[in-house]
Amino acid sequence: MRSDRILGCMHRVVSHDLPNQLVAIQGLLQLFLLEEADRLSTDGREYLGRLQSAAGRAGELVRFLKELERVNSHALKVETFALADLLGEVQGLLRQRRTSWVITCPEVWFVPRIAGDLQVYVQALHELFTGLPNRGEGHASVQSARADGSVELTFSLAPETATRADPATLERSLELVLAREWLARCGAHLILTTPVNHALSIVVQIPNP
Numbered sequence: 001m002r003s004d005r006i007l008g009c010m011h012r013v014v015s016h017d018l019p020n021q022l023v024a025i026q027g028l029l030q031l032f033l034l035e036e037a038d039r040l041s042t043d044g045r046e047y048l049g050r051l052q053s054a055a056g057r058a059g060e061l062v063r064f065l066k067e068l069e070r071v072n073s074h075a076l077k078v079e080t081f082a083l084a085d086l087l088g089e090v091q092g093l094l095r096q097r098r099t100s101w102v103i104t105c106p107e108v109w110f111v112p113r114i115a116g117d118l119q120v121y122v123q124a125l126h127e128l129f130t131g132l133p134n135r136g137e138g139h140a141s142v143q144s145a146r147a148d149g150s151v152e153l154t155f156s157l158a159p160e161t162a163t164r165a166d167p168a169t170l171e172r173s174l175e176l177v178l179a180r181e182w183l184a185r186c187g188a189h190l191i192l193t194t195p196v197n198h199a200l201s202i203v204v205q206i207p208n209p
Contacts, residue, residue: 019062026055064174076185081118082111083142083153089122094129101129102137103155112142112151114206116186121204124182124190125155128202131175132157149208156201167192167200 029052033045040048084105091103129138137158142151170176170192180190189205 019059022055022059022062026052026059029055060174064178076120077117078115079118080113080115082113083151084111086114086118086121086125086153087140089118090125090129093122093126097130101132103140105140105142114151116188116206120182120186121188124179125204127175127182128179128190129155131173132170151206151208153204153206154201155204167194170200 029048033040033048037045087103087105094101094103138155139158141154141156143154176190176192183190183204187207191203191205193201193203
């Protein structure tokens with residue numbers, strides 16, 4: 001696809017020189033703040049802080065473009081696996097990162113099996129969870145009674161985390177965009193919902209294999 005070729009070109013251009021330049025800019029700004037802090041006014045320190053934040057944000061955009069190009073450059077491997085395997089893989093990665101996210105899946109009479117690349121699902125959900133405000137805790141539930149035969153995997157944030165997770169902010173986050181791109185490769189969809197009690201839930205709709 002033309003968009004994939006354009007994205008690949010952007011990745012090659014952005015990933016070589018720009019990251020090094022951003023690191024240099026951040027280093028010079030930090031050095032300037034350390035050596036000239038006494039001479040700076042309050043406004044001057046604020047302006048330099050904004051410059052540092054902007055350089056950090058640009059670094060995140062570079063990381064996002066590199067990850068997105070890497071995902072699109074590999075052929076999709078289709079397999080069938082149980083949702084329990086998916087939850088176990090994601091939980092294991094979160095434990096390695098020592099986050100406080102806890103995924104618990106209620107017992108069901110059967111565990112649906114879904115099609116797609118297991119690692120695509122794992123990477124998408126892991127990226128999303130580690131990007132949530134203060135990580136927090138949550139619970140996972142599985143529904144497979146949709147009319148079209150698809151599976152719905154719902155992650156409900158704990159109340160204290162949900163109050164810190166603004167849906168509008170998450171919608172614009174790099175983590176959500178990247179997670180959606182990963183999941184789309186398996187034909188899945190990710191949506192944010194806000195039920196009546198104002199708690200935030202993340203729903204992954206997975207097609208019937």
